[in-house]
Amino acid sequence: MPKEDATTKDRSTVRTLLRLWPYVRPVRARIGTAACVAVVASCLGLVIPIVLKWIVDGPVAGREPGGVWFGALVVLALGIAEAVLFGLRRWLVARPLAGVEAAMRADLYRHLQRLPIAFHDRWASGQLLSRATTDLSLIRMFLAFPMTFLFVNGVTVLVGCGVLLVQDWTLGLILLVPVVPLIVVCSLFETRYSLVARRAQDQVGDLTTVVEESVLGIRIIKGFGRHRSQAEAFGALAERLRGTELGKARLLAGIWAVITIVPELAIGAALVLGTVQVADGALSAGTLVAFLSTALALRWPVESIGFLLAMSQEAATSVERFFEVMDEAEEDPGGHRGTPAESSGGLRFEGVTFRYPDAPDDAPPVLDGVDLVVRPGETMALVGATGSGKTTLTALVPRLHEVTGGRILLDGVDVADMPRERLRELVSVAFEEPTLFSASVGENVLMGAGPAGAGEPELRRALEVAQAGFVRRLPQGDATQVGEQGLSLSGGQRQRLALARAVVGRPRFLVLDDPLSALDVHTEALVEAALRDVLRDTTALVVAHRPSTVMLADRVALLSAGRITAVGTHQELLRDSAEYAWLMSGAGTTGGAR
Numbered sequence: 182m183p184k185e186d187a188t189t190k191d192r193s194t195v196r197t198l199l200r201l202w203p204y205v206r207p208v209r210a211r212i213g214t215a216a217c218v219a220v221v222a223s224c225l226g227l228v229i230p231i232v233l234k235w236i237v238d239g240p241v242a243g244r245e246p247g248g249v250w251f252g253a254l255v256v257l258a259l260g261i262a263e264a265v266l267f268g269l270r271r272w273l274v275a276r277p278l279a280g281v282e283a284a285m286r287a288d289l290y291r292h293l294q295r296l297p298i299a300f301h302d303r304w305a306s307g308q309l310l311s312r313a314t315t316d317l318s319l320i321r322m323f324l325a326f327p328m329t330f331l332f333v334n335g336v337t338v339l340v341g342c343g344v345l346l347v348q349d350w351t352l353g354l355i356l357l358v359p360v361v362p363l364i365v366v367c368s369l370f371e372t373r374y375s376l377v378a379r380r381a382q383d384q385v386g387d388l389t390t391v392v393e394e395s396v397l398g399i400r401i402i403k404g405f406g407r408h409r410s411q412a413e414a415f416g417a418l419a420e421r422l423r424g425t426e427l428g429k430a431r432l433l434a435g436i437w438a439v440i441t442i443v444p445e446l447a448i449g450a451a452l453v454l455g456t457v458q459v460a461d462g463a464l465s466a467g468t469l470v471a472f473l474s475t476a477l478a479l480r481w482p483v484e485s486i487g488f489l490l491a492m493s494q495e496a497a498t499s500v501e502r503f504f505e506v507m508d509e510a511e512e513d514p515g516g517h518r519g520t521p522a523e524s525s526g527g528l529r530f531e532g533v534t535f536r537y538p539d540a541p542d543d544a545p546p547v548l549d550g551v552d553l554v555v556r557p558g559e560t561m562a563l564v565g566a567t568g569s570g571k572t573t574l575t576a577l578v579p580r581l582h583e584v585t586g587g588r589i590l591l592d593g594v595d596v597a598d599m600p601r602e603r604l605r606e607l608v609s610v611a612f613e614e615p616t617l618f619s620a621s622v623g624e625n626v627l628m629g630a631g632p633a634g635a636g637e638p639e640l641r642r643a644l645e646v647a648q649a650g651f652v653r654r655l656p657q658g659d660a661t662q663v664g665e666q667g668l669s670l671s672g673g674q675r676q677r678l679a680l681a682r683a684v685v686g687r688p689r690f691l692v693l694d695d696p697l698s699a700l701d702v703h704t705e706a707l708v709e710a711a712l713r714d715v716l717r718d719t720t721a722l723v724v725a726h727r728p729s730t731v732m733l734a735d736r737v738a739l740l741s742a743g744r745i746t747a748v749g750t751h752q753e754l755l756r757d758s759a760e761y762a763w764l765m766s767g768a769g770t771t772g773g774a775r
């Protein structure tokens with residue numbers, strides 16, 4: 182996980198925001214048109230003071246009510262045109278910007294699916310959720326508002342300054358005096374605000390993580406009566422975020438005050454000087470009215486710069502957070518060779534070494550030179566003490582993690598050289614902790630059939646192998662929706678569906694991580710009997726904790742101290758390996774072997 186403040190120091194806001202260009206490019210014409218419309222609308226507002234000057238110096242001075250009415254109608258028409266043009270701008274950008282947000286969200290989601298498991302191990306899910314929601318909304322708001330209005334207001338201020346200088350250059354210069362201090366203040370504000378904006382957005386991510394964990398872990402929280410401590414943890418994070426948001430508000434209030442007060446002082450000075458000039462007859466009353474109206478019309482474009490800059494900073498932070506994820510390298514799709522390296526078939530581990538990327542430097546690798554051969558059609562049970570690395574070894578076969586040394590061969594082909602789609606077709610997995618999705622029972626099972634899909638008979642067969650007869654008794658059979666993560670089903674039911682998902686595609690290689698642990702002994706015996714038929718046609722590696730699961734296998738491999746220390750039949754290992762005998766006696770499930 183990136184740490185707060187880590188990336189903010191040398192950031193250029195403009196350079197960061199420019200990274201949005203590939204997404205904005207397709208809608209640039211519409212956004213450009215909308216900006217031009219807004220410039221015209223904004224500059225129309227500057228014509229009003231000129232009409233006022235004409236009214237004051239003309240019809241008012243000459244006491245012609247008809248001329249005053251005409252002038253008032255022109256001002257009204259200008260106001261209406263300004264409002265209509267701003268409405269048109271809004272209409273022009275609404276649809277394309279929603280499209281930009283949707284495209285960025287789709288890219289982020291697609292990318293998250295392709296990032297390696299090691300990335301997901303490192304990143305808290307709340308941080309990813311907040312990037313996909315809050316950050317993308319902030320970016321859309323920036324594109325809709327500050328991006329256009331920093332430009333529109335800049336042009337309006339420049340045109341307005343020109344109008345002021347033309348009307349009376351001495352008064353105009355008085356109004357321009359505060360520009361330099363304002364630029365300095367804005368740049369100081371930008372630096373400080375970018376730091377605090379980054380902190381706030383990271384804290385929103387942390388808060389989202391806690392909320393998500395509390396919702397998913399609600400059973401544990403209720404079961405252990407941990408409401409109060411969870412609420413306290415949440416409260417502490419919420420308080421931290423509140424403090425950061427207040428800091429943002431203070432900075433915003435400061436810049437707002439400076440940006441408001443300094444121009445007001447300049448306008449006050451110009452008013453005093455202008456009045457003196459009118460009294461001396463050096464300036465017409467109409468010119469002074471026009472001058473002050475122009476200066477007042479420029480107040481909003483100047484004052485809004487504070488919060489437009491703040492929104493731009495927040496958007497830059499969001500862009501930075503978005504690309505932190507997008508810049509992460511996707512997993513290597515493989516497929517460099519794909520032809521057998523040698524003729525031997527089955528599943529082979531050759532000198533496989535593995536260390537988790539976030540493991541401490543001095544920790545020994547989890548797997549340290551694993552050599553194992555599972556012959557074609559053979560079922561190999563993998564036994565080892567808790568924490569010995571069995572799950573890790575099974576995760577290396579479908580390349581959920583990449584080996585750090587050695588290689589794994591499927592029918593002679595290194596899995597690292599195999600296109601991922603091919604690998605997914607060949608290998609099916611079922612984990613100890615079965616994960617189901619918010620979909621129907623049938624859809625969850627058929628997910629294991631790959632893109633080619635499978636028909637009703639295959640689904641029936643898979644449910645039969647997994648002894649998932651309970652599906653028929655569900656309200657809508659296999660069309661019944663399972664709740665989020667399948668929590669509406671029992672642990673054993675979920676495990677049977679996960680097993681059905683693993684076998685439905687008739688994979689050549691099956692990797693099962695203790696797939697029967699949540700079943701009662703009777704169901705386990707039934708599943709094992711049915712599974713035997715499936716295992717006859719596949720090459721399988723089955724993590725086993727219990728003698729009953731070991732019985733499914735032709736041979737057993739013992740994983741100890743990061744290596745395979747013994748291979749043989751159950752009886753041979755019971756006879757020859759004290760550690761294996763100890764593990765099978767039940768004592769080994771409580772301690773680590775390393």
Ligand SMILES: Nc1ncnc2c1ncn2[C@@H]1O[C@H](COP(=O)(O)OP(=O)(O)OP(=O)(O)O)[C@@H](O)[C@H]1O
Pocket residue numbers: 302537539540547565566567568569570571572573574
């Ligand atoms: N994502 C991870 N990051 C760092 N270390 C990990 C990670 N996952 C597992 N480990 C460590 O790797 C070691 C092996 O874990 P693994 O889950 O493979 O053991 P196991 O033999 O399957 O255990 P069990 O029988 O309890 O399921 C453990 O010491 C564990 O703490």
